[in-house]
Amino acid sequence: MKTLSRAAALALAMAALPAAAVAATPAVAAAASPQAAVDELLAADRAFAAAAAKRNVIDGLTAMFAEDVWMPTAAGSFARSPAAAAEVLGSNPANRTAQVEWAPVRGGISADGSHGFTFGFITTKEAGKPDRPGKYLAYWVKKPDGWRVAAYKRVPRPEGATSPASLAPALPAKLVRATGSATAHAASLKAAEDSFGAEAQKIGLGPAFAKWGRADAVNIYQGGATIEQGAERIGRNQGTDATSSVNWGADAGVLVAPSGDLGVTFGYLRANGPVPEGRPTVSPFFTVWRRNSVNDPWRYIAE
Template identity: 45%
Template sequence: MYSLSILAAGVIGPSIPGAGLARSHAPTIAQFETLIAADRKLSGPFDLADGSSTITSLLTEDVALFAIPVPGLARNKADARQVLGKAFGPGQSVVTTVPIRVGLSSDGTQGFSFGFMNVGRDKLKLGKYVAYWVRSAAGWQVAAFKWVPRPEGTVSTGRREPALPTKFAASAKDNFAHEQYRKSLDATERRFSADAQTMGIGRAFRKYGSADAMNVGGEADFTFGNDAIAEAQGGDAAKGSPVRWAPDGVLVSSSGDLGVTFGYLDRNGATPPGRLTRIPFFTIWRRAAPKDEWRYVAE
């Protein structure tokens, strides 16, 4: 849908940042196309028995992955394959995806995608997915991934505007700066949790989210926009937070404008029967430039 020729001509429209920069930054725009192509590869056969999965072939060795209702956050490829197998069920099946949005860092080395992912078997399992991608010499691979089952219901499958940077930059070689980007995102996630305890989780979700943010939620469709996400969390009426959290891991692009945090939510009160005491999470964050504040864009 977002071909290089269309982006170069700027015909998607001025509302998409970076569209007019395609001619002078064709290599980075080309990475956007390769990311879309990689996301398409998430669709395909899945069989836990022999590992013939298009999904698991795309995972990094140190991937962070969870799939509801399987407890825990897998932190390597072997464990991730087992988690997916338990979530999807034994035997052969076919995974089909409908991507909704794709985003890219300004250095073209990291990106994200999300949409609907169904698992075909005797009975179709409906779901939603979020993937965080990193690019190396081997191409795009998934560094963080989650699959969440969804109930039947009306959903919007139209493509949303891609999250392109306002400008493109070469991959930075400054390791010190890169570490400062990582630390700033780690600190932002921790402030998000701390503020949720005092101002209320609804207000915190509004404060730390972007207007184009996405929340997977528990309904058939996604929830879009920090205001709608905040209302789904209780809005201004929410007192305190039922959970607290902090990142166990952080990945950030060398350009400092896209990153992901992952770890566990811990309940502040008693654990309801049949529920997890610790709930895995990962959140994708974005900002226009390293001087700006991080805001979550998908979680």
């Protein structure tokens, strides 16, 4: 959720990054159908979770990270490699002995089968201490050696039921090859995030979230023990004020599937005005976006 109150532990951003960065993407995935493609992605997520049960938090998470992963940090920046992510995670001594277990509740796939996202519930287990429940969101890219996480975040959640156990996947109508210009896809996605942030300054945070999200959008920061679903509900939870406490744009980068229908934006939330002492004025974020075709508008589907 684009509000600094949900990122109270984050400090000032270290430095501004280029306004747009388009990463290279792999060849079209060899899947028989959209359902087969997302099943493969979910199986990869579950396989990494099974392997993590035998490792500490650091090794369990970074094993699935791409070499150019984006992970928001408590220092107000992004860790941009598995080694950098390991260093951040290792700053908490508990992560050297604790384990994590997780399970996805939904996946989505791009029309070319090479990009996807998953989200679900994660639990940190440490000997002699209560379990620490959380939620996670991962954006994946299919590499030559299999699916790898290109963007990752997890947040704490209160105790409570986590039903439903699974949600219908976000699927394209059919699998296709790369469509259109990669540069144009990236530019259109950046423009969508920038417009979302700009409109929030005019109509308010809640109304902007309701307008720019999909009916099947989710927000892992909301929903308490579960995960909030639907742009209207997400928007209502942001309030009805005609102002926004933060401003933002895709000023760190974007990553888009070759098919131009699924992508992720990276940027920084900046406070509008003073913030309470100890609260950050700048926080990193990423948001997953989807559109039904390259002729349709982008709308966020997960953050």
